[in-house]
Amino acid sequence: MITSPSSLRRSERSRRAILRASLDLCTERGYGRVTVEAIAARAGVSKKTIYRWWPSKGAVLLEAFADVLVDATPFVDTGDIGADLRAHVAGAVRVLSVPPFGPAYAGILSELHHDDTLARAVREQLVDPRVEEAVGRLRGAQDQGQIPPGANLPLAVEMLYGPVYYRHVLGKPVQDEETVAALVDHVLRALRAPGY
Amino acid sequence: MITSPSSLRRSERSRRAILRASLDLCTERGYGRVTVEAIAARAGVSKKTIYRWWPSKGAVLLEAFADVLVDATPFVDTGDIGADLRAHVAGAVRVLSVPPFGPAYAGILSELHHDDTLARAVREQLVDPRVEEAVGRLRGAQDQGQIPPGANLPLAVEMLYGPVYYRHVLGKPVQDEETVAALVDHVLRALRAPGY
Numbered sequence: 001m002i003t004s005p006s007s008l009r010r011s012e013r014s015r016r017a018i019l020r021a022s023l024d025l026c027t028e029r030g031y032g033r034v035t036v037e038a039i040a041a042r043a044g045v046s047k048k049t050i051y052r053w054w055p056s057k058g059a060v061l062l063e064a065f066a067d068v069l070v071d072a073t074p075f076v077d078t079g080d081i082g083a084d085l086r087a088h089v090a091g092a093v094r095v096l097s098v099p100p101f102g103p104a105y106a107g108i109l110s111e112l113h114h115d116d117t118l119a120r121a122v123r124e125q126l127v128d129p130r131v132e133e134a135v136g137r138l139r140g141a142q143d144q145g146q147i148p149p150g151a152n153l154p155l156a157v158e159m160l161y162g163p164v165y166y167r168h169v170l171g172k173p174v175q176d177e178e179t180v181a182a183l184v185d186h187v188l189r190a191l192r193a194p195g196y
Numbered sequence: 197m198i199t200s201p202s203s204l205r206r207s208e209r210s211r212r213a214i215l216r217a218s219l220d221l222c223t224e225r226g227y228g229r230v231t232v233e234a235i236a237a238r239a240g241v242s243k244k245t246i247y248r249w250w251p252s253k254g255a256v257l258l259e260a261f262a263d264v265l266v267d268a269t270p271f272v273d274t275g276d277i278g279a280d281l282r283a284h285v286a287g288a289v290r291v292l293s294v295p296p297f298g299p300a301y302a303g304i305l306s307e308l309h310h311d312d313t314l315a316r317a318v319r320e321q322l323v324d325p326r327v328e329e330a331v332g333r334l335r336g337a338q339d340q341g342q343i344p345p346g347a348n349l350p351l352a353v354e355m356l357y358g359p360v361y362y363r364h365v366l367g368k369p370v371q372d373e374e375t376v377a378a379l380v381d382h383v384l385r386a387l388r389a390p391g392y
Contacts, residue, residue, distance in 0.1 A: 032310050103309060109365050110306035113299060114228050119367045127366055155359075155378055162358025163351075169305050169365050170323055171315045182351055190382035 017043040018050060019064035026061060026100040031107025034061070058111045058118045061104050066126045069095050075133050081141035081193070085184045088134070089160055090177060096164070097174040109169060131157050141193075151191040159187045213239040214246060215260035222257060222296040227303025230257070254307045254314045257300050262322045265291050271329050277337035277389070281380045284330070285356055286373060292360070293370040305365060327353050337389075347387040355383045 021042035025034045036057050040047045054060045073091040076084055096102040112119040131154070138153045147153075163183060167174055175183065188196040217238035221230045232253050236243045250256045269287040272280055292298040308315040327350070334349045343349075359379060363370055371379065384392040 030310065106309035110309055112365065112367055113302035113306055114226065123366060123368065152378055152382070155375070155382060158359040158362055159355050159379070159382060162360070162362040163354040164358070165365060166354055166358040166361045169308065169361060170319060171308055172319065179351070182348055183355070186348070186351060186355065186386035187382075189388070190386040192385070 014043070014045050014049060015053070018045060018053075018060060019067065022057065022060045023064050023100045023104065026104045026107070031061070031103055031110075036060070055117055056115065058108050058115060059121055062108050062118070062121055062126065065101055065104050065108065068101055069126070070130075073130075075137045077137065077140055079144065081138070081144075081146045082184055082188060082196070084137065085160065085187070086181055088137075089164065089175075089184060090180045092161075092164055093174045093180060096168050102168065102174075106168065106171075131161075134160070138191075145194075147188070147191050147193050151193075153191075156187050156191055159190065160184070210239070210241050210245060211249070214241060214249075214256060215263065218253065218256045219260050219296045219300065222300045222303070227257070227299055227306075232256070251313055252311065254304050254311060255317055258304050258314070258317055258322065261297055261300050261304065264297055265322070266326075269326075271333040273333065273336055275340065277334070277340075277342045278380055278384060278392070280333065281356065281383070282377055284333075285360065285371075285380060286376045288357075288360055289370045289376060292364050298364065298370075302364065302367075327357075330356070334387075341390075343384070343387050343389050347389075349387075352383050352387055355386065356380070 018039060021039045022034065025038055025042060029038075034057055036047055036050050039057065039060060040050050043050075050060065054063070069092065072095045073088050075088060078084055096105060108118065108122065112122060134157045135153045138147060138151075138156060141147045142149060142151065142153075160183065164175065166172075185196055214235060217235045218230060221234050221238060225234075230253055232243055232246050235253065235256060236246050239246075246256065250259070265288065268291045269284050271284060274280055292301060304314065304318065308318060330353045331349045334343060334347075334352060337343045338345060338347065338349075356379065360371065362368075381392055
């Protein structure tokens with residue numbers, strides 16, 4: 001089937017309306033009371049349209065959350081791995097610290113333990129690509145001599161993201177700027193990065 | 197009111213029966229389908245007895261999980277902080293890797309975002325005391341010259357526990373022994389512990 005440009009445009013418009021509606025409803029009602037029915041009504045589409053693209057409300061909210069998170073946490077390369085990691089982690093912390101994004105992701109994570117499809121989607125659509133990009137950014141720093149060869153980069157990424165998840169799932173206050181900076185310093189020192 | 201030794205014994209017997217019943221039901225049905233009613237029936241007590249001691253099924257399972265976790269992750273001091281942290285973290289990973297404990301804790305965490313009482317109980321009854329003990333063990337190592345003065349010990353604890361939570365809530369495979377050892381090495385190196 002060939003999809004025409006105008007139907008693609010319409011699809012993209014519907015997609016955006018659906019994601020926006022899911023986040024708005026999350027703000028108004030809390031994650032637990034958002035339904036696919038309400039998202040459809042708010043976005044002006046049919047439930048069938050939603051179910052054609054997503055298997056559950058969790059999957060809709062995951063895509064909405066991921067769009068915002070990815071925008072807020074680009075992997076820039078200014079040539080200073082410390083500064084770039086601080087900006088990256090601080091961006092993630094900022095997104096998680098405000099409604100509806102923080103509560104939406106908490107709601108999504110809360111469904112993983114009984115929804116294997118959503119659990120796979122979180123890992124495959126959000127976490128694994130982000131981890132791969134983070135490892136890529138660290139590898140770039142390695143190429144520039146800022147991190148020694150042979151450093152355990154995947155472990156470093158878990159040491160950066162782990163404490164952020166830890167506070168988020170436990171409902172502890174998110175890291176402030178100083179704590180993010182200390183975390184990045186400690187992780188770079190753990191990798192024996194020169195100057196840390 | 198003076199509580200007699202025999203009524204304390206009876207209470208402790210009921211408490212143990214209730215905790216055991218909650219874990220057994222979690223194994224059989226999964227966290228989501230455990231109810232206070234079923235726990236009461238299985239333990240041979242009234243629902244009223246359970247609600248006298250705990251506000252929700254999540255609180256019962258939290259106490260059951262915490263008992264097991266605390267037993268599995270003592271803070272020993274063999275004089276070797278690396279070995280002691282490896283044993284401690286490996287103990288936590290082992291508990292989380294098997295039913296019903298891993299799924300029970302995932303279920304408990306999944307309720308935090310909409311149950312503030314349970315969220316507070318997890319922090320105050322489980323996480324904060326564990327963090328305090330972990331900081332205490334690190335401080336002991338500091339006194340023995342294994343960690344430099346001025347090291348950021350609370351951050352170190354988050355760097356140890358964070359990656360464990362990260363994998364647990366995302367349903368990723370838990371850390372193997374080698375990864376736990378690498379994590380502990382990296383955290384001690386981040387603290388500038390001599391020899392790491």
